[in-house]
Amino acid sequence: MEALDGNAIAGPLFEYFGTEMTVARGSCAHCGATAQIAELAVYLRAPGAVVRCRVCGKVVMVLVRIRNALRVDFSYFRLADTRD
Numbered sequence: 001m002e003a004l005d006g007n008a009i010a011g012p013l014f015e016y017f018g019t020e021m022t023v024a025r026g027s028c029a030h031c032g033a034t035a036q037i038a039e040l041a042v043y044l045r046a047p048g049a050v051v052r053c054r055v056c057g058k059v060v061m062v063l064v065r066i067r068n069a070l071r072v073d074f075s076y077f078r079l080a081d082t083r084d
């Protein structure tokens with residue numbers, strides 16, 4: 001399956017966080033690589049999406065929609081606390 005980029009999940013992330021998240025930076029909890037969410041590898045897979053680190057290939061984020069509830073697991077992506 002071909003990877004999309006983080007812009008593919010801009011909609012659900014906006015819905016979940018209430019703000020534009022694709023430009024947010026964070027680091028992979030597996031290898032420490034930093035990236036903007038827009039740069040991550042996204043695999044859309046019903047009923048959600050799996051997001052992988054481009055450096056180590058491991059899963060950093062999972063989005064799942066169950067009925068109408070959106071669940072976002074950010075366990076392995078540490079959002080950097082940077083605001084402009």
Ligand SMILES: [Zn+2]
Nearest residue numbers: 028031053056
């Ligand atoms: Zn990584």
